[in-house]
Amino acid sequence: xxxxxxxxxxxxxxxxVVQSLVLVAAVVAxxxxxxxxxxxxxFNVNGDPNFD
Amino acid sequence: MRHTSSRTRSPSGGGVVSTAFGVLGELLxxxxxxxxxxxxxxxxxxxxxxxxxATTIMTEFQxxxxxxxxxxxxxxxxxxxxxxAVAEGETxxxxxxxxxxxxxxxxxxxxxxxxxxxxNKAVAGHYTQTQQVGEVGNFALAGxxxxxxxxxxxxxxxxxxxxxxxxxxxxWYVYEVTGHEVVLPSQVDVIAPVPNEPGVxxxxxxxxxxxxxxxxxGEFGNSHxxxxxxxxxxxxxxxxxxxxxxxxxxxxx
Numbered sequence: 001x002x003x004x005x006x007x008x009x010x011x012x013x014x015x016x017v018v019q020s021l022v023l024v025a026a027v028v029a030x031x032x033x034x035x036x037x038x039x040x041x042x043f044n045v046n047g048d049p050n051f052d
Numbered sequence: 053m054r055h056t057s058s059r060t061r062s063p064s065g066g067g068v069v070s071t072a073f074g075v076l077g078e079l080l081x082x083x084x085x086x087x088x089x090x091x092x093x094x095x096x097x098x099x100x101x102x103x104x105x106a107t108t109i110m111t112e113f114q115x116x117x118x119x120x121x122x123x124x125x126x127x128x129x130x131x132x133x134x135x136x137a138v139a140e141g142e143t144x145x146x147x148x149x150x151x152x153x154x155x156x157x158x159x160x161x162x163x164x165x166x167x168x169x170x171x172n173k174a175v176a177g178h179y180t181q182t183q184q185v186g187e188v189g190n191f192a193l194a195g196x197x198x199x200x201x202x203x204x205x206x207x208x209x210x211x212x213x214x215x216x217x218x219x220x221x222x223x224w225y226v227y228e229v230t231g232h233e234v235v236l237p238s239q240v241d242v243i244a245p246v247p248n249e250p251g252v253x254x255x256x257x258x259x260x261x262x263x264x265x266x267x268x269x270g271e272f273g274n275s276h277x278x279x280x281x282x283x284x285x286x287x288x289x290x291x292x293x294x295x296x297x298x299x300x301x302x303x304x305x
Contacts (some may be wrong), residue, residue, distance in 0.1 A: 001074070001075045001078045001079075002078055028089065031086065031089060031090075031093070032093050032097055036090055036093040036094070039090065
């Protein structure tokens with residue numbers, strides 16, 4: 001799957017690596033900005049130091 | 053390219069099956085990496101963001117203050133001034149715990165209210181139903197133990213006699229730790245005017261820190277609450293100087 005994506009990136013090997021890194025960074029950014037906060041909120045992973 | 057694709061299709065057979073297993077394997081590895089990233093986000097990134105939020109609040113508060121003389125002032129033991137309650141989310145002052153100096157952000161904002169949204173800004177939240185700082189009764193605060201700024205992370209290192217200082221626009225309030233206990237989240241009477249004795253008329257000025265704790269997971273658990281009690285020992289007017297313990301603290305202005 002990842003190999004398939006990598007091979008279908010345009011350009012030579014150098015540009016393929018650069019684009020891969022950009023894609024990975026974009027995925028991590030989406031996870032950190034939206035997905036993880038949502039998960040933590042929804043499943044109360046972090047708890048709450050308050051008294052209930 | 054042609055070489056690679058012909059290899060996946062060729063010798064040991066079952067092209068579709070092996071491709072399917074290959075994709076499944078990659079997805080499982082991805083899942084593992086994502087779980088790892090979640091831990092990184094929770095333990096590190098939330099703190100980076102929260103500390104930025106706390107710094108913004110602290111800077112705003114400190115810029116609103118008159119310059120405090122950088123000299124040690126005498127501790128006064130008469131009745132201190134008691135501020136009016138502010139609206140939810142507004143800044144009451146700063147919490148300074150000299151014992152946490154160099155370990156965590158030990159000059160943290162104290163804001164009114166204890167909602168998750170507020171505490172996630174790495175602040176100490178004042179339980180609105182408890183007394184004001186300096187007032188007879190209990191000035192009770194909540195903060196995160198780990199993650200979102202690790203506000204009260206080292207609460208377990210406080211020993212009787214350690215100072216807990218509150219700075220407001222006009223006054224320094226100095227409290228000293230008297231002890232701690234670990235309770236269940238349902239034991240809300242620890243923040244009563246007289247802790248654990250609801251309904252009793254208070255005679256002392258107390259400060260109580262509450263945060264997460266677990267007997268088994270320590271600072272990483274949230275099954276219990278760590279409660280540290282402190283008692284008022286004195287105050288000083290901002291115009292006269294500041295407590296000796298905070299003179300060398302770069303976070304204090």
